[in-house]
Amino acid sequence: MSVQPMFFSPLVDTADHHRELRESVAKLVGRFGRRYYQDCVKRGVEPDELWRDLGEAGFLGVHIPEEHGGVGGGIADYNVVVEECAAQGCPLLQLVINSITAPIIAAHGSDDMKALWLPGIADGSRRICFAITEPDAGSNTHKVKTQVSSSGNGFVLNGAKYWTSGIDVADAVMIVARDPEMETGDGRSALSLFLLPTDAPGLSYQPIDAAVMTPEKQFTTFYDNIALDGSALIGKRGAGLKQVFVGLNPERISAAAINNGISRFALSRGAEYARDRSVWNIPIGQHQGVSHPLAEAYIHVQAARLLNARAAQLYDIGEDAAEAANMAKFAAADASLKALDQAIQVHGGNGLSYEFGLADLWFIARLHKTAPVSREMVLNHVAQHSMGLPKSY
Numbered sequence: 001m002s003v004q005p006m007f008f009s010p011l012v013d014t015a016d017h018h019r020e021l022r023e024s025v026a027k028l029v030g031r032f033g034r035r036y037y038q039d040c041v042k043r044g045v046e047p048d049e050l051w052r053d054l055g056e057a058g059f060l061g062v063h064i065p066e067e068h069g070g071v072g073g074g075i076a077d078y079n080v081v082v083e084e085c086a087a088q089g090c091p092l093l094q095l096v097i098n099s100i101t102a103p104i105i106a107a108h109g110s111d112d113m114k115a116l117w118l119p120g121i122a123d124g125s126r127r128i129c130f131a132i133t134e135p136d137a138g139s140n141t142h143k144v145k146t147q148v149s150s151s152g153n154g155f156v157l158n159g160a161k162y163w164t165s166g167i168d169v170a171d172a173v174m175i176v177a178r179d180p181e182m183e184t185g186d187g188r189s190a191l192s193l194f195l196l197p198t199d200a201p202g203l204s205y206q207p208i209d210a211a212v213m214t215p216e217k218q219f220t221t222f223y224d225n226i227a228l229d230g231s232a233l234i235g236k237r238g239a240g241l242k243q244v245f246v247g248l249n250p251e252r253i254s255a256a257a258i259n260n261g262i263s264r265f266a267l268s269r270g271a272e273y274a275r276d277r278s279v280w281n282i283p284i285g286q287h288q289g290v291s292h293p294l295a296e297a298y299i300h301v302q303a304a305r306l307l308n309a310r311a312a313q314l315y316d317i318g319e320d321a322a323e324a325a326n327m328a329k330f331a332a333a334d335a336s337l338k339a340l341d342q343a344i345q346v347h348g349g350n351g352l353s354y355e356f357g358l359a360d361l362w363f364i365a366r367l368h369k370t371a372p373v374s375r376e377m378v379l380n381h382v383a384q385h386s387m388g389l390p391k392s393y
């Protein structure tokens, strides 16, 4: 059964076609539903059937230019797709990964790279994972140790990353590497960005025993003397960090969209249960102790969704979306954890059962308090850039 898409008022939509897009995505994903996703997690398999259908319907490529096989829309459209998948009980981390890799390739990839990868991302036939985090360089990207050096007409890559999601099913990995030859001696690290096939000799990975209950798995990845030809370089050598920024705001918006979708799923289920369940001859939703926390959660969720829609809109019109995208991710993570907790509470003991599909959403909702950027780094950004306070680190 699909969750009613209009249970939440459509006040957040910034374009006329969003309502129609929401309904189409909800209909498609609703055919799979929460049970399908839970079953994939339980069996340790990817949601391939859902992914294929999303690709065939064009939903995976709404943010990819038409000349590269996409629909030619923007991140505002993508926000709708990601949120609706999660609202139907299918929060897909791979959608967040695609929101960083596709814009970077579209903006900085060579023509060959665009032709090779973007149509496949749009139709779901190809996947790219993203590797920036390292054991000694998480929030501080300047400290990455994985590095490249020139070799003939190409490069050699050495190092290790961790928490790389989905490399086991990806065709290529987009990797951020230190490039000492491009450093100017001003004490700042130079970073370059590469796209390498996951079957490159010298690439290996080991699973991390992660607690998140998602089909996507996480890995420590090793790059041992990997020979790259010049075509593996994305954009300009030494400009990796600047180029990654093209994808960071879409990534935050998509992460927020996952949480907003989880919130809607949880509150829809919570409200339904509160209407149906009677313990004292009246529906439990008639007790204000039950209805008010749900209503309060709804308000926070709608505020988070509005912020996210605005962030996406700013990004699409080429304005600075950093403040809005950071705040949207922050607000969505907090709102979803409260909404989910309240939905679980309303369900009594059933809230903790797998059958009702709520408790196991906690892990992915909680993830986005930490990743792709932690709430503390968002607060640092707002304190420094929005409020003019001194940088603390």
Ligand SMILES: Cc1cc2nc3c(=O)[nH]c(=O)nc-3n(C[C@H](O)[C@H](O)[C@H](O)COP(=O)(O)OP(=O)(O)OC[C@H]3O[C@@H](n4cnc5c(N)ncnc54)[C@H](O)[C@@H]3O)c2cc1C
Pocket (backbone or CB within 6 Å): 129, 130, 131, 132, 133, 134, 135, 137, 138, 139, 140, 162, 163, 164, 165, 166, 210, 212, 218, 367, 370, 371, 372, 373, 374, 375, 376, 377, 380, 392, 393
């Ligand atoms: C399930 C999962 C999937 C992931 N997928 C990917 C992926 O696909 N690709 C990828 O590259 N990475 C991925 N990550 C990594 C994720 O992006 C990082 O975990 C996240 O950016 C935080 O980095 P860290 O873990 O190194 O924490 P750290 O940087 O070590 O931070 C630890 C704590 O200290 C705080 N802190 C650090 N610096 C400051 C400061 N200056 N001021 C205040 N507080 C600070 C942080 O906010 C945090 O609370 C994933 C992580 C998880 C858990």
